Amino acid sequence: MNNEKTHLLVIDDEVNYLLVLETLLRDAGYEVTALSDPETALAFLDDSEVDVVITDMKMPRVSGGEVLARVKKNWPHIPVLIMTAFGSIESAVDLMKQGATNYITKPFSNDELLLSVQNAAELARMHRQYRILHESLEDRYGKHRIIGNSRAMRELMSLVDRAAPSRATVLITGESGTGKELVARAIHFASQRSHEPFVSVNCMAFNSGVLESELFGHEKGSFTGAVAMRRGRFEQADGGTLFLDEVGELSPELQVKLLRVLQERSFERVGGSAEIQVDIRVVTATNRDLLAMVHAGTFREDLYYRLNVVHIPLPPLRERREDIPLLVAHFTEKCCKENDLPLKTFSTEALNYLVGYEWPGNVRQLQNVVERCVVLVSGQEITLEQLPPEIRDEEAQFKSAVDLLPVQLDLADTLERIEAALIRRALVRADFIQANASKLLGISKSLMQYKLKKYGITGH
Ligand SMILES: Nc1ncnc2c1ncn2[C@@H]1O[C@H](COP(=O)(O)OP(=O)(O)OP(=O)(O)O)[C@@H](O)[C@H]1O
Numbered sequence: 001m002n003n004e005k006t007h008l009l010v011i012d013d014e015v016n017y018l019l020v021l022e023t024l025l026r027d028a029g030y031e032v033t034a035l036s037d038p039e040t041a042l043a044f045l046d047d048s049e050v051d052v053v054i055t056d057m058k059m060p061r062v063s064g065g066e067v068l069a070r071v072k073k074n075w076p077h078i079p080v081l082i083m084t085a086f087g088s089i090e091s092a093v094d095l096m097k098q099g100a101t102n103y104i105t106k107p108f109s110n111d112e113l114l115l116s117v118q119n120a121a122e123l124a125r126m127h128r129q130y131r132i133l134h135e136s137l138e139d140r141y142g143k144h145r146i147i148g149n150s151r152a153m154r155e156l157m158s159l160v161d162r163a164a165p166s167r168a169t170v171l172i173t174g175e176s177g178t179g180k181e182l183v184a185r186a187i188h189f190a191s192q193r194s195h196e197p198f199v200s201v202n203c204m205a206f207n208s209g210v211l212e213s214e215l216f217g218h219e220k221g222s223f224t225g226a227v228a229m230r231r232g233r234f235e236q237a238d239g240g241t242l243f244l245d246e247v248g249e250l251s252p253e254l255q256v257k258l259l260r261v262l263q264e265r266s267f268e269r270v271g272g273s274a275e276i277q278v279d280i281r282v283v284t285a286t287n288r289d290l291l292a293m294v295h296a297g298t299f300r301e302d303l304y305y306r307l308n309v310v311h312i313p314l315p316p317l318r319e320r321r322e323d324i325p326l327l328v329a330h331f332t333e334k335c336c337k338e339n340d341l342p343l344k345t346f347s348t349e350a351l352n353y354l355v356g357y358e359w360p361g362n363v364r365q366l367q368n369v370v371e372r373c374v375v376l377v378s379g380q381e382i383t384l385e386q387l388p389p390e391i392r393d394e395e396a397q398f399k400s401a402v403d404l405l406p407v408q409l410d411l412a413d414t415l416e417r418i419e420a421a422l423i424r425r426a427l428v429r430a431d432f433i434q435a436n437a438s439k440l441l442g443i444s445k446s447l448m449q450y451k452l453k454k455y456g457i458t459g460h
């Protein structure tokens with residue numbers, strides 16, 4: 001990672017000595033937070049990003065040993081360097097056993113200190129890379145397989161494969177729960193950036209001011225509460241992919257800032273003036289109609305075109321029902337494995353209902369239903385009666401469909417239109433095999449043929 005300073009937290013109860021250390025380390029190019037009270041320092045660790053902790057050993061109330069123990073417990077990846085005036089071999093060995101990275105005995109020369117700090121900083125950098133790699137591996141081989149064999153999904157996968165290697169920004173759209181985040185990850189892991197970080201930010205989860213510092217970071221003291229420099233997500237994603245979810249929620253000010261980063265590949269932290277260069281690939285997602293927002297003047301047109309270089313629309317699940325059995329099998333297997341259960345199955349009848357349901361919450365809803373059934377049903381087979389009522393309840397589905405019709409209508413004409421629509425739907429669902437479609441509708445083949453003729457419905 002470039003453009004970043006290693007952030008040191010120095011703890012020593014002797015204020016004058018602390019000041020000397022602070023100046024020395026800052027002059028050596030480190031970002032330094034110096035605190036004389038260990039409790040304050042531990043609280044500081046809670047909401048700041050610290051790379052290395054340097055602490056004195058002998059302090060009233062809270063000792064260096066205790067600081068070490070608490071850091072190792074809560075932030076095991078942060079190296080701790082101990083300064084001790086009592087360089088007895090036993091206590092030094094003890095400290096190393098408890099996880100201290102190194103210790104230096106007071107009084108020490110400047111060079112001695114700087115060398116130890118440099119080693120600890122290097123260790124911190126390795127830890128960070130390891131964590132990123134570890135998360136990447138997990139992402140790659142674990143959770144993020146896209147399931148689907150419908151034409152729509154096959155086209156989508158081919159689009160992902162073609163878009164992934166480039167640096168082009170990608171806009172993913174689709175209803176809630178259709179798999180937008182999954183696709184964003186798939187793009188990252190199919191790209192050359194796959195060993196670099198994938199950083200995801202949900203723009204709806206923060207208010208505008210907080211989001212700005214979340215994205216771009218801030219300098220120490222840039223606003224009340226900015227007690228230390230903080231790197232933003234853009235810096236964290238350097239070299240990798242930044243995924244901005246719910247991008248339609250960005251305020252006009254942040255839209256301008258985002259546009260600038262996309263154009264110039266650089267930005268400043270909040271309250272800072274230093275230009276920070278980043279190499280990132282931006283992928284965004286939304287379930288809102290961005291183009292309509294552009295027309296309404298709430299989303300910048302220039303930004304829209306920057307984000308929409310490659311557009312990946314995700315179809316709702318009800319438009320690719322042939323994927324439902326595959327998804328059901330996938331989620332069943334995964335859930336049984338995770339809960340140490342023998343593999344369960346859905347009865348044919350139950351599966352038919354799952355395939356026929358409208359799935360307003362798309363794949364996420366399907367996943368929840370499958371998991372609920374797998375966990376709650378004790379037998380090996382999950383039957384129709386054991387599906388959640390909203391899926392099984394034909395009466396409720398029928399009623400809500402009827403509720404959508406206008407009140408004033410011509411009864412005969414409406415019934416005919418509904419009949420024609422149902423026949424068309426059955427044909428689509430039966431892959432245009434008339435015999436199967438007539439079975440779905442519970443009518444004879446000859447009646448089916450008569451109706452097809454009557455409504456002028458032909459093959460595809
Ligand atoms: N094709 C798929 N194969 C396997 N799992 C999927 C598929 N599509 C979605 N999922 C799973 O469904 C859940 C919802 O997907 P995801 O979070 O990507 O949806 P989303 O479009 O981002 O939803 P939202 O708009 O609500 O944020 C996740 O657990 C995801 O792993």
Ligand SMILES: [Mg+2]
Pocket residue numbers: 180181245
């Ligand atoms: Mg999402």
